[in-house]
Amino acid sequence: MKILEHLERKNIDFISSEDLAKNCGVNSAQLRKDLSFVGTLGTKGVGYSVKSLKFNLKNFLGRAQEWNLILGGISPLGIFLLQNKSLQKEGFYFLAAFDTKEENIGKVYNGVSVYNLDQLSYVLNAIKVDIGVITTETDPEIFLKAFVEQGVRAIFNLSNVPLFAENPEVKIENFSFSMALTKLSYFLKE
Amino acid sequence: MKILEHLERKNIDFISSEDLAKNCGVNSAQLRKDLSFVGTLGTKGVGYSVKSLKFNLKNFLGRAQEWNLILGGISPLGIFLLQNKSLQKEGFYFLAAFDTKEENIGKVYNGVSVYNLDQLSYVLNAIKVDIGVITTETDPEIFLKAFVEQGVRAIFNLSNVPLFAENPEVKIENFSFSMALTKLSYFLKE
DNA sequence: AAGTGTGAACTTTTTCACAGCT
DNA sequence: AGCTGTGAAAAAGTTCACACTT
Secondary structure, eight states: OOOHHHHHHTTEEEEEEHHHHHHSSSSSHHHHHHHHHOOEEEEEETTEHHHHHHHHHHHHTTTTTOOOEEEEOOHHHHHHHOOOOOHHTTTTEEEEEEESSSGGOEEEEEEEEEEGGGGGHHHHSSOOOOOEEESSSSHHHHHHHHHHHOOOOOEOSSSSOOOOOOOOTTTOOOOOOHHHHHHHHHHHHO | HHHHHHHHHHOOOOOOHHHHHHHHSSSSHHHHHHHHHHHHOOOTBEEHHHHHHHHHHHHTOOOOEEHHHHHHEHHHHHHHHHHHHHHHHHTTEEEEEESGGGGGGOOTTTEEEEGGGGGGGHHHOOOOOOOOEOOOSSOOHHHHHHHHHHHHHHHESSSSOOOOOOOOOOOEEOHHHHOOOOOOHHHHHO
């Protein structure tokens, strides 16, 4: 996606799987097979149109539309995400934030109000939410449970404790900085 | 790791691969095979000692020691990382930050000074650096190139453009919030 | 009895290689 | 001539199932 935009900026209109694969750090057959899963996107003897590939990929990945998010947990990372405008540019909008600590309730970050987690079902009556983002430092399970109970089917978990969904209807994406850095520390250690 | 600490807090001393696998959302045979790669850690008929497993895993993953980081790019995310104390608790220490914009040079965030990228080799004379963290919003390649040239072998790339190392001696870990959220948007789109 | 460690079977992913379109 | 789309082959990863240890 970002690579295609990069190519677009360089005014490259068409690209072969070979060249694109090099940009992505993968094998060209791999890339062709993956793209063929999206649809018949290339032209034999020519390659892929950067513009149309971007369009098709965007649709396929669900990035042609906008998505509504809620935040669980007013941590430094949570506040960072609310204040950061770049996710909005990508089509991801925070509509509300929730916390359990009384001192945080009622605060407003970049136009997003913080509600008590108790109010979740009440607030979700008024808005349609696609993704719940959990950034609390303690007890992420509380937010997971509450979000899933209220019908949120996609969870982005940025707390330090990895979460796993028993319900296959719910998709959880886990990420933590220390986990990512651990992969590098393992590499450095040989 | 975090799961083991969680168990420790619950005063669980020994755990079977079956139970631990449930906590990790994986198959128990998988878990046993993975752990056997680390060493002979379990006791037949009993299971794994949580404490000793944590110790062995920490060593294996290179997390028994501390690591020195440098930051490339004074973006909101970069400033967040410098100010956030939780990575220090995990043994990851930022020693210096680099930027190309004159207005940022000389600033200090949480005790970490911002230098001009030109000064990289000079600064690295004085300190040993393990991991370069790139958080710039534009031209992450500039930082990648400079870091790798100065012998940094592990790169954590948080810019929006994924990076790939041609040199197999260098390990790059890519992450972006929009990429992670895209996985969820794809899931929601079916 | 309980539960590890691990070969063997199975499944998935990746790569090769080439027929066929432009 | 150049490059895609895709079967077939190879490699990698996962699960089963059980001998063996405490």
